[in-house]
Amino acid sequence: MTDRELYSTLPPRVRRFMMVLWTAALAGGVIALTSHERLVVTACLIVVFALVAAIPPIQIPTGGIRAPNLALWTVVAVLWQPGEAGLGVGIGACVGLLLFRRSELWRAANNGSFWGLSVMVASWTAHAIMPQLTHQLNFLTLAASAVGAVISFKVVNEGFVSIWTSRRYARPFFAEWRGAVFRNWQSQLLSAPLSVLVGALDARLGGGVAAGLTLTGVTALTVPLARQELESYYRSKAMLDEIVRAVGVALARVDPGADVHAERVSALAVETGRLLGLPDATLKALELAARLHDVGDIAPAAKLASEAERARMGARILAQFPDPAVAEMIRGHHDTNGTRAARDSRRPIVLRVARHLIPGFAYAAGTTLGTRVLAAAETYESARRGLGEFTAPHSEAESAAILSARADGPLDPAVVWTMLEVVRQRQLQDSVGAP
Amino acid sequence: MRPSRAGLWRLGLAIGGCTLLLVVGAGLAPGAFARAVPLLVTLLGVAALELFVIRLSPAAYLTMTPVVALTSLALAGWPNALVGTALGIAVTLGVWPARHVVAQEIEVLFSLATAAAASSLVSLPSIPRSESVVIIGCLAYACGWTLVTAERLHLFEGIAPSRALQFLVTTATGHIVAFGALAVATVAAATAAGGSILAAALAASVALQIYLPRIGRGLEEEQVLAAVAVLATAVDVKDPYTGEHSEAVADLCRRVARVLALDEQTVERVHLAGLLHDVGKIGVPTEILCKPDRLTAAERAIINRHVEDGAAIVTSISGLSRVVPIVASSHEHLDGSGYPRGLRGNAIALGARINLVVDAYNALTTDRPYRRGRAPAAALTELDAHAGSQFDPQVIAALRVALRVPGPSARQLPPWLALLRQPAFGLLWGGELVSFLGDEIFYIAVSLWVYQLTGSIVILATTLVATTAGQALLGFVAGAMADRTDRRAVMITTDIVRGAIVVALPFILPVSFPAGLVLLFILSVGSVFFRAGLYAVIPSIVTRSEMQTATALFATTERIAEVIGGVVGGALVVLLGYHIVFNLDALSFGVSAVCVALMPVAWRQGLAPSGTIRFSGAITESLRYMWREPSQRFLMLLLIPGYLTLSMTTLHAPMVLTAAHLTPIAFGVTNSALGAGKLAGALWLAGWSSRLRIGPTFVVWAFVFTAGATALFGATTLYPVLIFAAFLWGLGNVTTNIGNQTLISLETPSYLLGRIVGNRQGLLNGVKVIGLLGFGRVGQLAGPQAGLWALGATSALGVIWVWLAARRYLPSLPVAEQPRVPGITPVRLSVIGRPERPTEPPPTRAETDADETDACQHRLHR
Secondary structure, X not given: OOOOOOHHHOOHHHHHHHHHHHXXXXXXXXXXXXXXXXXXXHHHHHXXXXXXXXXXXXEOOOOOEEOOOHHHHHHHHHHOOHHHHHHHHHHHHHHHHHHHOOOOHHHHHHHHHHHHHHHHHHHHHHHHXXXXXXXXXXXXXHHHHHHXXXXXXXXXXXXXXXHHHHHHHOOOHHHHHHHHHHXXXXXXXXXXXXXXXXHHHHHHOOOOHHHHHHHHHHHHHHHHHHHHHHHHHHHHHXXXXXXXXXXXXXXXXXXXXXXXXXXXXXXXXXXXXXXXXXXXXXXXXXXXXXXXXXXXXXXXXXXXXXXXXXXXXXXXXXXXXXOHHHHHHHHHOOOOOOOOEOOHHHOXXXXXXXXXXXXXXXXXXXXXXXHHHHHHHHHHXXXXXXXXXXXXOOOHHHHHHHHHHOOOOOOOHHHHHHHHHHHXXXXXXXXXXXX | OOOOHHHHHHHHHHHHHHHHHHHHHHXXXXXXXXXXXXXHHHHHHHHHHHHOOEEEEOOEEEOOHHHHHHHHHHHHXXXXXXXXXXXXXXXXXXXXXOXXXXXXXXXXXXXXXXXXXXXXXXXXXXXXXXXHHHHHHHHHHHHHHXXXXXXXXXXXXXXXXXHHHHHHHHHOHHHHHHHHHHHHHHHHHHHHOOXXXXXXXXXXXXXXXXXXXXXXXXXXXXXXXXXXXXXXXXXXXXXXXXXXXHHHHHHHHHHHHHHOOOOXXXXXXXXXXXXXXXXXXXXXXXXXXXXXXXXXXXXHHHHHOHHHHHHHHHHOOHHHOOOHHHHHOOOOOOOOOOOOOOOOHHHOOHHHHHHHHHHHHHHHHOOEOOEOOOOHHHHHHHHHHOEOOOEOHHHHHHHHHHHHOOOOOXXXXXXXXXXXXXXXXXXXXXXXXXXXXXXXXXXXXXXXXXXXXXXXXXXXXXXXXXXXXXXXXXXXXXXXXXXXXXXXXXXXXXXXXXXXXXXXXXXXXXOOHHHHHHHHHHXXXXXXXXXXXXXXXXXXXXXXXXXXXXXXXXXXXXXXXXXXXXXXXXXXXXHHOHHHHHHHHHHHHHHHHHHHHHOOOOOOOOOOOOOOXXXXXXXXXXXXXXXXXXXXXXXXXXXXXXXXXXXXXXXXXXXXXXXXXXXXXXXXXXXXXHHHHHHHHHHHHXXXXXOOOOOHHHHHHHHHHHHHHHHHHHHOOOHHHHHHHHHHHHHHHHHHHHHHXXXXXXXXXXXXXXXXXXXXXXXXXXXXXXXXXXXXXXXXXXXXXXXXXXXXXXXXXXXXXXXXHOHHHHXXXXXXXXXXXXXXXXXXXXXXXXXXXXXXXXXXHHHOOHHHHHHHHHHHOO
């Protein structure tokens, strides 16, 4: 493990947080043990969660990891009493991480405490909404308790994680917490129905320990399967990037240096787009479009064609690309009317609805914000490296001057000012980083 | 396959409209609203699930609809389930009007209807009604969906039926069972909550939660495919003349791979390799790539480098690692003359061999600035000229088959139907059906009539013996006759003579009984001549690959004639009287003669060219041939123990009536089972087993199988087992007949075929007589059970002994009939079409015009 951190190297404030966390977890466990919880259930849950912890989570290409465990935690929270659930999940995860994944003790204890305490709270919420699973139950009550369990788990767990990241990496706590709780909230809520179903089945089977444990075990069996599918999903997602990179490499064979130029344009465009508040999906499309923006040069006719025509050739090549926004951005990035924004929101609502409902009905739309960002980034980078219309490389200041000179002409002024801000920040970072 | 934005708008409007209607309805008529809730829940659940489908392959999707539909079936009855599902699907189709979705939705609805019907007919004991409905429904749905979808994949995508079934069973059945399990769990949970229909919505959301990663993976795979297509387009724009070359090659590669019956994962890889086979050309300068003149050596080297470049590009995409070997060797030739590594034979991946052939075919058939594209037939001839040296002949054969499928909607005929549509074979078969039918009716009529005239069973038995004895004796002579004169002439003459006798019989038999017997004898001899002529003429009108189907079809004719003739004969005699029945039989001979005469077959086709030979000499020649030729000797020796099982007929009645103490009706039933077995075997071999290649091993096992069935018939006195064993015996018997006949027709030179068939008939009848006498005696002494056991054991042991003794001959016997190339493992072609037999050996590389080869290479590699 390359990122192995020893406990002694952690800052004191992090260690203090961990002490508090473990104390809370231990206290929860002691309270649970003294309040007549069933030890058999706890022992079985420990085994189940130790095994589940052996399944490694998936590294997501965009950073971060994922483990499809939320549905299982919710099921446990709905089926079992807070003490049983908390102890089972906490100790089980800790033991599993230590045994099967060779985690450091403090990491395993951290994760166990995070999950155990969160499940305890979730279970407490679920049982507060619906006190007891009975033979005559109501789906709506059960659903409410399951949703309550999901939300409380998410809030508490992300709260703990955010405290940890804010202590360890000095990130703003509230922003982290809010972002994590609301990230992907639809699929988080989608894990509630399974616990409704399992809860109702448990009631049907008489609510005994054996039935509950069987249902928990069956639910746990779906975790490795889901993980497998998720991994294939992310692998396919990564393939898209690899294919785009392969196109870049092939382009570099025809025109050496094209790949470096494309990467630079891509980095600048994405940073500008982020500052302009583009959503993640558009940013991804923008990144790919920037990396592919010269793909039209492959065509033999490209040598004689104007830049706008080359851009349109590139868009034709990319006609089948999965995300149509990519081809759209490339098509427009050399158009002279780049300033005309797509002011969709200013159209009458009747027209906007009709555009979606009636096939073939369209009104002239301007270029999208992504296109305008790409156009500006391309201009700046070409000027900087002396490509395209520019015969010689310009300095950063000259390139910025060229960019701002065009802000009233072919380029969108708002995009240009944002981009100049990005360039300024980069210069600042460079000057700070330089010895 | 993502719903468009406009589609989502429409979905929203549709759902909103429905809800509004229901809310208004609830205000106006609360009772009707309550009744509409199950329908609405089903509709919404199905619509939600239909938006998220599981992608199995580019051609097959699996919807999670059964989760909601089965739950609704159990909780709200079939009308709500079916109508709700249909409405839900209709709403989704408005959102997502993709081309092939309609066909898939019809499959879903059909399977669901099957499920509804099955679950209302069958119910599982000791399981609550609602759960039983779901379980039965799920099983029916799985079967119905798999079968219908496999058939669609076969018809529209050109996947061999067995491969399509295998693909669906391995990829989809587990999911459908999981859907069923989920539905059962939901229904069980709903009973705890008072049977609320809301459970269907719950099931839908749980299904979504569990399957979301799988659905996402399908969507991503689709995106990857689209991105790969972009890479291919980027190559194609480099050379404006090649147009959509990569797409076309990939498409044809996929079809060829499916004809070669590769599994679907491999087919998908071959398709991807087809898209990417030229991807290295992105880096080749356009001046060289589009140069109209001949290339210099240096330029040629630059172009040849594109294979390695392409492999490097594909290697950089981690998910395509299994496509790399195909791309890397897509320009290797079979004899090692290709580039970049000069691989040969099996060292080249099959996908690469497919790719090379299809690439060359596409290059030859498309227009270029310096020449026009060739016609498909001319291009295939050009490919044939390099088969075995550059190209894999199996792949060329598969390409022919694939090209015969003109478009995605065309349907290839099954082999038996294709055979029947050939004029020569159709006429022969039709004439025979009529003639066999007439025969059966005639024998029933004649038995009844003789019995009515004389009132004596002894005379009746004498008549029947007269009709069959001739067959045993004259086989040798009939065969020689068929080989001396034209076979068709023999058949026509026999038909005319038999027709004349049948017409004359009603006038002669009442006058002189002995004269009538002589006529009956001549009649039965005639059928021996006819059969010898018939089986000898078949190889002249069908190809070798059709032989098995042809033989099986004739066996089917005889069985059908037996069944129909037996039923119709008695009724006709009662209704019409003897004279008219006899005249009808004569007419059937006439029809047969006309059909045979109309067959478009040349005079004396298949006979030895050197004029007539002496009769005795002909018979001796054939016997000598049967003994000297190893394969013939093997088949002849095999026949002796193998056909001992024919004497099972003598022990059949004692076994059923005496040993098992059953009634004569039971005897009739076992007899029918035996006939049904024969019919089933003949139909099976004619229709559904074209992938089965009959060889010596097949015949051996068929004999052993029949011997086993004989022993099984004597094993127990249980009535069902007796019926089953009789069925198996019939199956085995007809299989041995067809196997033997096919092998003989394939192995024997045409000029000897009539005699060999005749000789074997004689030998077979001799064996039958010996078996009847010998094992009849054993049965008398030790009881029918022991007799049957002894019969089965003797036959099986004898067959196995002959087989072991003759094993060293076996390599010289026919096993497969595909073009063999050293160094290449033969691949079986799928059933979509019949491979052509190579008419002449392909010329070797040294024989072809060097200049032409070079020109071809130049064209192929551009």
